[in-house]
Amino acid sequence: MSKRSLRDHSATRLSLVALTVVIVLLFLLLPLAQVLQQAFAKGPAVFWHSLQGEDPLAAIRLTLLVAAISVPLNLVFGLAASWAITKFDFPGKSLLVSLIDLPFSVSPVISGLIYVLLFGAHGFLGPWLIEHNLKIIFAVPGIVLATVFVTFPFVARELIPLMEEQGREEEEAALVLGASGWRTFWSVTLPNVKWALLYGVLLCNARAMGEFGAVSVVSGHVRGLTNTMPLHVEILYNEYDFVGAFAVASVLALLALVTLGIKSAVEWWHRDELAATRRH
Amino acid sequence: MIFTTRQTTLPTKTARPSLLSRRMLLVAGALACFAGGLAGPVTARAAEQKTLLNVSYDPTRELYQKLNAAFIPTYKDAELKINQSHGGSGKQARSVIDGLDADVVTLALAYDIDAIADTGLLAKDWQTRLPQNSSPYTSTIVFLVRKGNPAAIKDWPDLIKPGVQVITPNPKTSGGARWNHLAAYAYALQANGNDAAKAEDYLSKLYANVPVLDTGARGATNTFAQRGIGDVLLAWENEAILSLKEFGDAFEIVVPSISILAEPPVAVVDKVADRKGTRAAAEAYLKFLYTPEAQEIIAQNHYRPRDPAVAAKYAKNFPEVKLVTIDGAFGGWRKAQETHFADGGIFDRVSVKK
Numbered sequence: 124m125s126k127r128s129l130r131d132h133s134a135t136r137l138s139l140v141a142l143t144v145v146i147v148l149l150f151l152l153l154p155l156a157q158v159l160q161q162a163f164a165k166g167p168a169v170f171w172h173s174l175q176g177e178d179p180l181a182a183i184r185l186t187l188l189v190a191a192i193s194v195p196l197n198l199v200f201g202l203a204a205s206w207a208i209t210k211f212d213f214p215g216k217s218l219l220v221s222l223i224d225l226p227f228s229v230s231p232v233i234s235g236l237i238y239v240l241l242f243g244a245h246g247f248l249g250p251w252l253i254e255h256n257l258k259i260i261f262a263v264p265g266i267v268l269a270t271v272f273v274t275f276p277f278v279a280r281e282l283i284p285l286m287e288e289q290g291r292e293e294e295e296a297a298l299v300l301g302a303s304g305w306r307t308f309w310s311v312t313l314p315n316v317k318w319a320l321l322y323g324v325l326l327c328n329a330r331a332m333g334e335f336g337a338v339s340v341v342s343g344h345v346r347g348l349t350n351t352m353p354l355h356v357e358i359l360y361n362e363y364d365f366v367g368a369f370a371v372a373s374v375l376a377l378l379a380l381v382t383l384g385i386k387s388a389v390e391w392w393h394r395d396e397l398a399a400t401r402r403h
Numbered sequence: 404m405i406f407t408t409r410q411t412t413l414p415t416k417t418a419r420p421s422l423l424s425r426r427m428l429l430v431a432g433a434l435a436c437f438a439g440g441l442a443g444p445v446t447a448r449a450a451e452q453k454t455l456l457n458v459s460y461d462p463t464r465e466l467y468q469k470l471n472a473a474f475i476p477t478y479k480d481a482e483l484k485i486n487q488s489h490g491g492s493g494k495q496a497r498s499v500i501d502g503l504d505a506d507v508v509t510l511a512l513a514y515d516i517d518a519i520a521d522t523g524l525l526a527k528d529w530q531t532r533l534p535q536n537s538s539p540y541t542s543t544i545v546f547l548v549r550k551g552n553p554a555a556i557k558d559w560p561d562l563i564k565p566g567v568q569v570i571t572p573n574p575k576t577s578g579g580a581r582w583n584h585l586a587a588y589a590y591a592l593q594a595n596g597n598d599a600a601k602a603e604d605y606l607s608k609l610y611a612n613v614p615v616l617d618t619g620a621r622g623a624t625n626t627f628a629q630r631g632i633g634d635v636l637l638a639w640e641n642e643a644i645l646s647l648k649e650f651g652d653a654f655e656i657v658v659p660s661i662s663i664l665a666e667p668p669v670a671v672v673d674k675v676a677d678r679k680g681t682r683a684a685a686e687a688y689l690k691f692l693y694t695p696e697a698q699e700i701i702a703q704n705h706y707r708p709r710d711p712a713v714a715a716k717y718a719k720n721f722p723e724v725k726l727v728t729i730d731g732a733f734g735g736w737r738k739a740q741e742t743h744f745a746d747g748g749i750f751d752r753v754s755v756k757k
Binding site for chain 2: 239242253343347361
């Protein structure tokens with residue numbers, strides 16, 4: 124009898140694994156392969172050539188710049204917010220939690236429009252900005268702001284459940300032993316959450332590089348200046364330059380794969396430590 | 404006692420100074436990136452070089468790439484760089500109103516520039532400042548159908564047959580779509596002895612056959628050509644000819660019995676050009692569009708040139724069509740905009756009635 128149940132068990136497991144593999148192949152690998160196939164449809168020389176122009180390079184630079192600014196900012200914001208929420212009690216805490224979720228629930232287009240209403244020429248701060256010759260909307264600062272807004276919840280959402288589960292005992296112990304707040308944070312809180320923080324940052328980075336809607340609203344679509352990679356893919360596609368569009372798309376996918384690779388490498392590097400924390 | 408315990412435990416607890424310094428490095432890196440981002444535009448501005456931004460509508464990307472390349476070497480007063488932005492005409496006008504720093508706007512129809520003028524960014528009489536209604540090229544609206552014309556579309560009445568799928572963008576955001584709409588209306592008025600109610604009825608049957616309203620002309624072309632949706636695309640003549648070139652002989656152009664003279668106008672945005680000190684370059688740029696050299700490029704990119712000599716040279720590319728004008732048939736763009744495309748206007752009425 125135990126033999127049969129064991130066989131049943133392995134059959135279930137096998138079919139589940141097969142299903143997962145099929146889904147991954149169908150919905151993840153096939154589209155990715157399709158993107159690469161389209162990118163190389165006219166050979167590697169054309170692929171390479173279509174990435175050489177001023178505009179694709181500018182789009183790649185801008186995307187990396189936007190990610191390099193917004194991800195560290197959100198790392199700090201997210202860490203501070205989740206620390207405050209999970210380790211302290213204060214009035215308005217639940218309001219803060221729902222505010223953090225706001226960018227998830229609001230459509231990215233609306234997130235972009237918020238900034239147009241705020242910084243646009245006829246927006247709340249528009250006239251003052253024009254008077255002082257400051258450009259926010261339809262320029263890099265606006266794109267960064269929109270990206271920061273959209274990617275805001277990723278780090279905090281990764282950290283809050285974990286920090287809640289870990290509780291406050293270790294911090295309290297550190298404080299009782301006389302450590303300062305900073306010391307407690309650097310030596311107790313941060314090491315406890317660093318893996319969740321890493322995942323949060325990776326998610327945040329993936330979205331920052333891939334964001335389309337909000338950035339599209341505030342970009343102004345000036346080629347070579349305010350087009351990020353996703354916007355540039357759309358432009359090239361609309362220009363009937365399919366090889367170019369898919370070449371830039373494949374670079375975008377490659378950047379995502381690189382971040383995943385970095386994550387795996389870091390995990391492998393610290394595999395002993397990771398195993399220990401998981402057991403614990 | 405407690406103090407000594409703390410003193411001895413702390414060094415072991417902070418046995419990871421590397422972590423701390425790594426974080427510091429990260430923060431420093433972020434700050435450096437941020438500083439770099441701020442410094443970028445500053446250095447760009449310091450260079451003695453003038454930059455124009457041409458905010459244009461959807462199908463003109465290829466046209467202005469070529470016109471810019473031709474104009475820049477002829478301009479001697481400054482080292483010029485011309486940036487381009489393209490999108491649905493109404494959306495582009497909105498961006499300029501919201502603060503996109505366009506030195507020149509080259510949009511699909513006069514009303515979109517009127518809307519910008521209403522906010523005070525340029526003089527209200529902008530359209531009289533350059534010859535021929537400030538429109539250095541014209542176009543018209545034609546039908547693009549699939550090879551062999553399987554749906555047998557020959558003229559406007561065929562568009563409202565049951566089961567025919569018509570692709571046209573959204574007139575609220577797209578300039579081309581507004582020309583499409585008005586061309587259809589002009590036909591319906593003529594066919595029904597100027598009976599406005601019957602013309603409106605024609606339009607509601609037409610929009611009932613539209614499965615998807617894209618925001619811009621290029622989006623609609625892609626819906627028709629790439630995604631294979633629809634039997635007929637109402638398109639700019641230039642866009643239709645371009646599709647023939649891009650997609651080989653998968654499509655055919657059908658010229659209807661009557662269409663509209665589409666005049667896409669150009670203008671310098673006074674306030675922006677004066678603030679950026681680019682007025683001279685911007686004006687020279689727009690004047691260049693009327694030169695024979697530019698008119699040649701315009702004709703080669705499938706827009707109808709204004710220059711009679713160039714027009715004669717390329718006459719075989721542009722079939723003769725009976726064309727109504729916006730001023731003659733609709734009393735100008737402001738009036739047409741109000742009756743047809745404002746909230747509660749004819750488009751709202753006919754696109755709801757399905």
